[in-house]
Amino acid sequence: MTSDEHATIPHRAGPSARAVLATCVVAALVLLAGLVVVTSSPAPLRALGASGVCGGWSDDEAGRDETRMSAGFVLRNPSDRPVTLRGVRATWDSGLRSVRVVLAEKVRGSGTGALMGDTASVVDGAQVLDADGTVIAPHHDVRVVAEMRSRSLAHGGHLTGLRVTTTGPLRTVRTQEVSDVTVGMTTPGSDVC
Structure with a gap:
């Protein structure tokens, strides 16, 4: 053999190379499983009894x-998995000055229709829940109580939606706009809603 010729010696993967390859395959499978869990998020929450409702105090x-x-209306988890809330905020139109959201347990047998009145009567003795950490079980509801305050000289105002923040698989955070909410209030002497 001359100095220009090289002998080719076959290499076989040693135990350490096989371990690295196995670790990479396992890591790829774990990442793929995590991606499947994150992308298969539960069905969006739905508001029930909150469409086209309007109320006001009589003179x-x-x-x-x-x-x-x-x-008051119902927020339903239609999915097969529990949903953990991290916060619920309201959106509203220019007729309202502010909206304060309170969550409460849904009283068994109370239905899904809207309730109007003061906060205490709408909560109706149900346990008030913390918007950060409340878990809505699969196919269950919580009651949302939206306390609306009108602007000075406004004839009426409307709650236009909810912005709900939840935690998902692998500690992901998701914000959902619940836009099927059209709840309004009128001021006395006004027929606008």
Whole structure:
């Protein structure tokens, strides 16, 4: 053999190369499983009983704060997995000054229709829940109570939606716009809603 010729010696993968390859394959499978879990997020939450509802205090109800009214409706988890809430905020139109959202357990047998009144009557003795950490079980509901405050001289205002933040698989955070909410309030003497 001359100095220009090289002998080719076959290499076989040693134990350390096989271990690295096996680790890479396992890591790829774990990442793929995580991607499947994250991309298969649960069905969106749905608002029930919150479409086209409007209320207001009658002129003859003494002692009522006519600039404030609460509407209650149901937020449903239609999926087969529990949903953990991290926050619920309302969106509203220019007729309202503010909206405060309270969550409560849905009273068994109370249905899915809207309730109007003051916050205490809409909650109706149900346990108030923390918007950060409440878990909605699969195919279950929580009651949302939206306390609306009208602007000065406004004839009426509307809650236009909810922005719900949830935690998902692998600690992902997801924000969902629940836009099937059209709840309004009128001020006394106004027929606008």
